[in-house]
Amino acid sequence: xxxxxxxxxxxxxxxxxxxxxxxxxxxxxxxxxxxxxxxxxxxxxxxxxxxxxxxxxxxxxxxxxxxxxxxxxxxxxxxxxxxxxxxxxxxxxxxxxxxxxxxxxxxxxxxxxxxxxxxxxxxxxxxxxxxxxxxxxxxxxxxxxxxxxxxxxxxxxxxxxxxxxxxxxxxxxxxxxxxxxxxxxxxxxxxxxxxxxxxxxxxxxxxxxxxxxxxxxxxxxxxxxxxxxxxxxxxxxxxxxxxxxxxxxxxxxxxxxxxxxxxxxxxxxxxxxxxxxxxxxxxxxxxxxxxxxxxxxx
Ligand SMILES: [Zn+2]
Numbered sequence: 513x514x515x516x517x518x519x520x521x522x523x524x525x526x527x528x529x530x531x532x533x534x535x536x537x538x539x540x541x542x543x544x545x546x547x548x549x550x551x552x553x554x555x556x557x558x559x560x561x562x563x564x565x566x567x568x569x570x571x572x573x574x575x576x577x578x579x580x581x582x583x584x585x586x587x588x589x590x591x592x593x594x595x596x597x598x599x600x601x602x603x604x605x606x607x608x609x610x611x612x613x614x615x616x617x618x619x620x621x622x623x624x625x626x627x628x629x630x631x632x633x634x635x636x637x638x639x640x641x642x643x644x645x646x647x648x649x650x651x652x653x654x655x656x657x658x659x660x661x662x663x664x665x666x667x668x669x670x671x672x673x674x675x676x677x678x679x680x681x682x683x684x685x686x687x688x689x690x691x692x693x694x695x696x697x698x699x700x701x702x703x704x705x706x707x708x709x710x711x712x713x714x715x716x717x718x719x720x721x722x723x724x725x726x727x728x729x730x731x732x733x734x735x736x737x738x739x740x741x742x743x744x745x746x747x748x749x750x751x752x753x754x755x756x757x758x759x760x761x762x763x764x765x766x767x768x769x770x771x772x773x774x775x776x777x778x779x780x781x782x783x784x785x786x787x788x789x790x791x792x793x794x795x796x797x798x799x800x801x802x803x804x805x806x807x808x809x810x
Contacts, residue, residue: 569625576623576633579640586644593651599799600657661798666759667735668805669713670796673743673779674766678703680776683789689773698787699742699780704766706775710743712757713779713790721749727778728770731763738809739793742780745772783808 595605623629623636681689681701688695704710716735724730727744731751734740747767751757768775781790788808796804 572625572630572633579633579637583640586640586647589651590643590647593647593654596654596658597650600654600661602799602803658798661801664737664805665796665798665801666715667737667739668793668796668801669735669739669741669781669790670793670801671711671713671760672702672794673710673713673741674702674704674708674777676704677794683791690771699744699778700790702777702779704775704777706747706765706767708766709762710746710764710766710777712759712761712763713741713781714739715759716741716757718751718753718755718757718763721751721753721755724770726771728772729764729767730770733757733763738784740782742778742782744778744780745770745776747775 591605598605623632679700680703681697683697683700685694686697687693688697710731712733714733714735716733716739718731719734719740720730720732722730724744727742729744729746729749731743731746731749732740733743743764745766745768746764747769748765749763750765751761751763757763766775766777772778779790781788781793792808793804
């Protein structure tokens with residue numbers, strides 16, 4: 513009974529030392545473990561950070577590539593716009609100094625992955641977007657100009673009145689085939705087979721369709737802008753006075769009515785009080801229409 517009573521406290525004393533040691537040991541172990549875990553977490557987050565940085569760098573390079581591609585497209589468009597702009601002005605195209613500056617975007621290619629490099633790319637991007645904005649408004653202005661010229665052209669007698677334009681007698685002074693005398697020929701005589709179609713050379717309103725003395729069966733079209741066209745010696749007429757006609761629309765068939773030696777179309781172009789050589793406005797296009805019209809108006 514005593515022995516057991518004695519033993520128990522001894523066992524307790526011994527065990528208390530062991531417990532302290534083991535507690536200390538496990539404390540150290542815990543500390544080491546904690547440090548390991550902390551280090552592991554830290555390293556893992558470092559690895560994740562590095563992956564993040566790598567991803568950012570890849571995004572940065574992709575952004576530079578996208579911007580370079582956009583700039584390339586922009587430059588191709590810029591060249592087209594400049595060419596069109598110059599063609600509309602009747603000038604030939606030469607790259608301007610401003611364009612040459614835009615060609616460079618020098619910072620872009622070499623920009624390193626760094627705050628400075630990012631700043632450079634940002635600057636290049638801002639420059640690019642402002643240039644693109646300018647180009648867009650130039651492009652829109654050109655589009656408007658072309659649209660305006662096309663609507664102008666619609667009422668300028670610019671297409672041949674027959675499918676083939678074979679001229680037997682030109683505009684101006686000539687020996688009259690009917691009487692051999694020198695006289696003024698106010699139009700073009702265009703060869704054609706009888707019944708070939710005659711077409712309106714511009715849109716407008718038919719002001720006369722009928723017999724007109726030596727002109728025979730004649731169509732007169734008023735184009736509403738100073739231009740009036742005459743088509744004479746027809747075999748038959750396909751339109752009536754007051755009718756609206758479109759450019760290219762068939763208006764008559766070639767014949768030899770009136771004062772003529774044989775089947776042909778006599779074609780006149782009037783501008784205001786003047787009668788002009790139809791060839792002045794023949795084949796005029798969107799690029800030349802403005803300068804040719806100012807020539808006609810003089
Ligand atoms: Zn004639």
